[in-house]
Amino acid sequence: MVPTAENYDVVIIGGGPGGYAAALYGASAGLDVALVEKYKVGGTCLHVGCIPAKELLETAAVHRAVVGASTFGITAGEPSLDFSVTQQRKQEVIDKLFGGLSGLLKSRKVTVLDGTGTLHGDHLVRVSGGSSGDVELTGDHVILASGSVPRTIPGFEVDGQRVVTSDELLSLERLPASAVVIGGGAIGCEFASMMSDLGTDVTILEALPKILPGLDDDITRVVLQSFKKQGIDVRTGVAVTGHEPHDHDGGTKVRFGDDETIDVEMVVVSVGRRPLSENLGLDGTAVKVSDRGHIEVDEWCRTGEAGVYAIGDVIATPALAHVGFAEGVLAIQDILGEDPVPVDYGRVPWCIYCHPEVSFVGHTEASAKEAGHDVVVSKRRFGGNGRAIILDEAEGMVKVIAEKQSDGTGGRILGVHMVGPWVTEQLGQAYLAVNWEATAEEIAQFIQPHPTLSEVFGHGAFTLTGRSYE
Incomplete structure (x- = not known):
């Protein structure tokens, strides 16, 4: 131990969802907590991820509503987009949430240090490069929550103009007339949907055989049909090989597949994120890092170093803000000796905010069968x-997958996959059903309010009992 270093019950490196959730939860339990953050508390999710992306998607939704207003007898005219106002509102949303989070940390008496934190032997954390200056502190326990950054691919160097990642896209002064989105995962589909709704000609290039891997095939088909109606060109099973910037304008020619090309104004690289672990120090510790950069942990998020935990995007679990929240709480509960139940990563909720929205929990039909279930x-x-x-x-559907009972009716609910209006807000009862291992008969006992969108899930589960009132 360093005699001059101030000691805390818990020192957390990284102030994103996992880090700040651990700090707030630990402080509410009476622990003395220090939180080290090199940028701003809130992390990727608040500043260059979930929140700004969904604000831009909401702009797209409002634009769709205005375009379709005549259906409801409202004459609105052809809408025009002032993207600078959109960006201003986005920043106002971020600033409001950032201010609220900062105030909450202060009220819980969490010590927030500005700078880059590195972990060394004996739980020593060094802070440098920020307004807090060079500081050394120790913690009875340390939580590593350094997050992630966008992955890039060879041949597509990010310049912020022709080639961007999510970080740059969310701060554009204007949207391009045409764009290729490399990657058909959740983030890529959200960006493609948003830009298409706001007037960009969009092509998605995905190397895998399908977009949105992990999604049930029936749900994916609905998304593809909708994207086709919107004019989004989806090409799967194609790899990109590079691009050639134009001399005459700001665009570029993208090469992909079998010598195919497409000319666009912008390339959006959306091939996932990588753990940000290389700057954590870790010398003199038993913390292990995998070849892919993830910190190795057990089911309670404990690293190989006693008293040191790792949570969020820096470990190989679903890169979701709400999973980070859960892991932060789990780590603190373990520190408190409360014998917590580990996160069941096969049953966490997933939400994708493209149009139409997608949400799901648990098994797909295919994965349930692969796991040996008769469904x-x-x-x-x-x-x-x-x-x-x-x-x-x-447009859309709700698919419920259940264990098949001897009489052919549905037993335990194994998975629920949704696509359609506001399904990200409807997943709650499906999530509870899957995680509480409810049966179709048990769900049928609950009354669904009418008229609501959530009736679709309720009635879907009801029909698995072998009867229906519809």
């Missing part, structure tokens, strides 16, 4: 739902 499936479409028709958003 029965219910597929209910929003086309028959009163609220969806009223909203003029009747």
Whole structure:
């Protein structure tokens, strides 16, 4: 131990969702907590991720509503987009949430240090490069929550103009007339949907056989059909090989597949994120890092160094803000000796905010069968739902996968996959059903309010009992 270093119950390196959740939860339990953050508390999610991305997607949703206003007898005219106002509002949203989070940390008496934190032997954390100056502190326990950064690919060096990642896209002064999105995962599909709604001609290039891997095939088909209607060109099973910037304008020619090319104004590289672990120090510790840069942990997020934990994007678990929250709470509970239940990563909720929205939890039909389950499936479409028709958003479906009982009815709910209007807000009861291992019969006992979008899930589970009132 360094005699001059101030000691805390917990020192956390990284102030993103996992880090600040651990800090707030630990402080609420009476622990003395220090939080080290090199940029601003809130991390990627608040500043260059979830929040700004969803604000831009909401702009796209408002634009769609205005375009379709005549359906409801409202004459609005052709909408025009002032993207500078959109960006201003986005920043106002971020600033409000950042101010609230900063105030909450202060009220909980969490010591926040500005700078880059590195971990050394004996739980020594050195802070440098920020306004807090060069500081040394120790913790009875240390939590590593340094997060992630966008992955890049060879041949597509990011310049902030022709080639961008999510970081640059979220701060553009204007949207391009045309764009290629490299990567058809959740982030790529959200960006493609947003830009298309706001007037950009979009092509998605995905090296895998399908977009949105992990999603049930029936749900993916609905997304693809909708994207096609929107004019989004989706090309799967194609690898990009590079690009050639134009001399005459700011665009570029993208090479992909079997000698195919496409000319666009901008390339959006959306091939996932990589753990930011290389700057953590870790000398003199037993913390291990995998070949892919993830810190290795057990099911309680403990590293190989006693008293040191790692959570969030820096470990090989689903890179979701709410998973980071859960891991932060888990680590603190373990520090407190409360014998917490580890996170069940096969049953965490997933939400994708493209149009139409997607959400899911648990097994797909295919993965349930691969796991050895005999299954029965219910597929209910929003086309028959009163609220969806009223909203003029009747595209989509809810698929419920359950264990098949001896009489052919559905038993335990194994997975629920949704695509359609506001399904990211409807996943709650499906998430509870899967995680509480509820059966179709048990869900059928609960009354669904009418008219609501959530009736589709309720009725879907109900039909698995072998009867229906619809």
